[in-house]
Amino acid sequence: MTILVFDSSFEGILSAVFDKYERKFKDVKLESESKHQPQLLADIHHVQTTDEKASRVWNALQKKLSVTWQQRLYCCFLSELEEAFQNILEFICYCFDSAENIENNYGHPALMALTKIDKSVSRERHRMKAFIRFEETADGLFYAGVEPDFNVIPLVIYFFKNRYADQKWIIYDLKRNYGFYYDLNQVTEVVFEHAPKMKDKELLHEKENLYALLWNDYFKSTNIPARKNMKLHLQHVPRRYWKYLTEKRMN
Numbered sequence: 001m002t003i004l005v006f007d008s009s010f011e012g013i014l015s016a017v018f019d020k021y022e023r024k025f026k027d028v029k030l031e032s033e034s035k036h037q038p039q040l041l042a043d044i045h046h047v048q049t050t051d052e053k054a055s056r057v058w059n060a061l062q063k064k065l066s067v068t069w070q071q072r073l074y075c076c077f078l079s080e081l082e083e084a085f086q087n088i089l090e091f092i093c094y095c096f097d098s099a100e101n102i103e104n105n106y107g108h109p110a111l112m113a114l115t116k117i118d119k120s121v122s123r124e125r126h127r128m129k130a131f132i133r134f135e136e137t138a139d140g141l142f143y144a145g146v147e148p149d150f151n152v153i154p155l156v157i158y159f160f161k162n163r164y165a166d167q168k169w170i171i172y173d174l175k176r177n178y179g180f181y182y183d184l185n186q187v188t189e190v191v192f193e194h195a196p197k198m199k200d201k202e203l204l205h206e207k208e209n210l211y212a213l214l215w216n217d218y219f220k221s222t223n224i225p226a227r228k229n230m231k232l233h234l235q236h237v238p239r240r241y242w243k244y245l246t247e248k249r250m251n
Helices: 010-022 051-062 067-077 082-097 109-131 153-163 208-222 230-236 239-244
Strands: 002-006 028-032 043-046 142-146 169-173 178-182 187-190
Touching: 002 010, 010 028, 010 051, 010 067, 010 082, 028 082, 051 082, 067 082, 067 109, 082 109, 109 153, 153 169, 153 178, 153 187
Parallel strands: 002 028, 002 043, 142 169
Antiparallel strands: 169 178, 178 187
C-alpha cells in the first residue's frame, strides 16, 4: 500500500492519479497533508501538484465521462471529506481502467459513495440558495456571512449574480475565510483579515433594522399557531440555518 499525500486541491487529486499511473503504484491511499500522520514503515509518496499533470488527467477524463459526472466529481471534492478524496481517485482510476462506460455501474463502491456525497452537497447548495439573507451595510453594499457544512459557495455564486444583478454584494464563508464580491460587472474572490459578522449595528444601513422588524411582523402575522408542526418545520428548515434568517434572529 502506497500513501499518496496531496495538498487538498482538486488539481492535487488529479496529479495523484497521474503519479499513480506513471510510477505504477498498485494499491494506493490518498491523504491530505492536513490529515496525514507520518508512519514509520509506510510507503509514502508526496504528490507534487502541477497544472500539466492535472490538465492531462482532466482532458483524458473528459473523453470518458459525461459533463454530469465531471460536475459531480467537483461537487464531491467540495464536500472536503477525506473519504470523498479517496473515492474520487478510485472512481477516476476505475474509469480509466474500464473500456466501457462505467457511469451506471452502481455496484462499484466508489461510484455509490460519490453519488451519496453528491446528494448531500447538492442539498446544502440548495439550502444556501434558500437561506442566505443579505444585509445592507452603511455604504450601500449587501453582505451575507455564512458557514455552510460543505464548501458550496462556489456552486451558488452565479445564481446570486443573476438574481441580484443590480446590487453590489459579498457572500462570505466565515468558516473557510473567503468569499466572493460582485461589483455589478464581475465576480471576484476576496479574503478578509477580519470578516464582519454584521452584529455591529454601526455597520448596517439605518434602514436595515426597520426591514428586519417589518419582516418579523410579517412572519408572525402569517404564522398560524394552531397549525404549528415543529417536527415538519425542522425537516425543511434545520435549526443550524436559523442564524441566517431574519425572522428567526428576531424571535
